[in-house]
Amino acid sequence: MIRAIVRSVAASALVLGLAGSVLPALAQGKTIIKLGWTASDGPADPYAVGARAFKEAVEANSKGRIEVRLFPNRQLGDEKPMVEGMRLGTVDAGIITNAVVAQIEPAFQLNDLPFLYADEGQAQRVLDGPIGKKLATKLESKGIKVLGYTEGGFRNMINNVRPVATPEDVKGVKYRVMQNPVFIAMFSSLGGNAVPMAWGETFTAVQQGTIDGLEIPLAVIEQSKYFEVAKYLSLTNHTYSANILMVSKRFFDRLSPDLQKAVTDAGVTATAKQREVAAAHAKEIVAKLEKSGMKVNRIADMAPFRAAVAGVYEQFKPSIGADLLQEALAAVK
Template identity: 60%
Template sequence: MKKHFWLKAAMVAATLTASSAAMAADYTIKLGWVTPDSEVDPYAIGANAFKRLVEERSDGRIEVETYPNRQLGDERQLLEGLRFGTVDAAVVVNAVVSQFEPAFQINDLPFLYGTAEEAYAVLDGRPGEILAEKLRDRGVVVLGYMEGGYRSMVNNVNPVAKPEDVSSVKYRVMQNPVYIDMFSMLGGNAIPMEWGETFMAVQQGTIDGLEMPVALVDAAKFYEVADYLSLTNHTYSVANLLMSERSLSGLPEDLQQIVLEAADEAVTEQRVRQQEVEAETVERLEEKGMEVNQVPDVAPFREAVAPIYEKYRDDIGAELMDEVFAIIESR
């Protein structure tokens, strides 16, 4: 009797193993990003939409494994991995991408996009194609330009309503010259720092604050360590959905097309949801104890940082800048 029991158990186990093997995906895409896997995090919203759509449209032939919270490394490491094919896909903020391809600095220019619709017109138009072509030359495919949301200032010193309020405040900025110059021109102390070190630095008072999209203030729980959120909306944050060219070309052509189409749909879905989340988040952060203020007039800020545009014109490319300005002015 005992022998028959173990024989049946072995047969069941073998059947389950065979069934699992039959159901296993033919291909796996490992997708990383540095922020939390949260329902309100803009990176996570897009990454999870991409995962769902790719798996559905490929009928399970592709599995997208997600790795939030820097599990595959910081953004510079993710981008390096994409270039060399050791990372399949990632969501990477524009400010990091622009360190590898200077033309992407167009999106880092402060107060460039007055509305999200202006940004969409640029990114979904010829300028976005030009940027994608430049990055593909470096072995990285732009699957889409997701929305990180407008970046605002968070600190523990004072609300920001005019440029003078930035003076002498120590702000963490990404390791990007445009961001460093912007805060320097506003009189602040710009301190380049990796994302993974920032929360503790604010908590311990090593820095006074940082600048970031509103939704990420909530998702990363900066309301626990910072008092003031000022809606400066100084930079429209592009969250680039990227894939290693090596990983994409390693898929059969039909699956490559599915990935590209799923990415397009994921970007559209993410932008809509990000807009909703941003509107909801301000009220939620106030309920959690943050003091939130609008900036009554951004003109003095624009005037203070105006020299940045000319300084980076050659790095970005005069023709690209002029094309972007023309699109914005036509809207």
């Protein structure tokens, strides 16, 4: 009888102890979203601007039921491991460069085609419309939900060999490119030596002369201080840089419907705000880079560049999808 009473008391104490450890989390009632990206957390960094805008919008929409924690500077890993983590559900969310997303869903190679979009507004209209929705649907089937197409602006060439004014100026120069076949094909078609390399290795490689340069959006040149290691900036505007705000579908599907809406609505809000801030900063960045010592040149005639890369469109038509490519070409005419 005494032993039974002791067992009963012990069991009650165990239950109370477990309840004590669980109740604070239940009382808090808060879902955590860990959002990562590989660039800096600087005030004008395009990834960081989007991340902060998303955090603000999600937390407001959810009335504090969701907290977004920010992890810049590769704290959650390089982009490809983050994307794989989102597919598996081990990474909650990220802002990922389009070229890396295209490694998972080749249709996204569309956005990396050189000289496809004439300006930011045109790219935004395409990505916010039916074409962007079709791309998002394809990626969702791979386990990742698109929340918005934020932007890094157009990508430009920087190097330590010579300014780029014609396709001939690219020849023989070693450019770091993302680990993406479209970028490799683009620089190969221009006669450059394309060197696929993870972002985390690139600054040191330029600094040490392992590579001559890279192609990169203006804002990232400034925020990542590439003006310290690269001499020439040529405003080639060769590829529109779409930075995809995305969340793991496994994570998203576990949210209640009202919190799912809070997250998706926040994606729309954050994308609009990020684009607005990015446009404002872009007007100032070139002057800052020149003041920092970079020699900047603009391209007088883009026609030779477009002619040189024409074969890239045909090469990637099968992986992008002939119908999707044709729809995009019609949209940008």
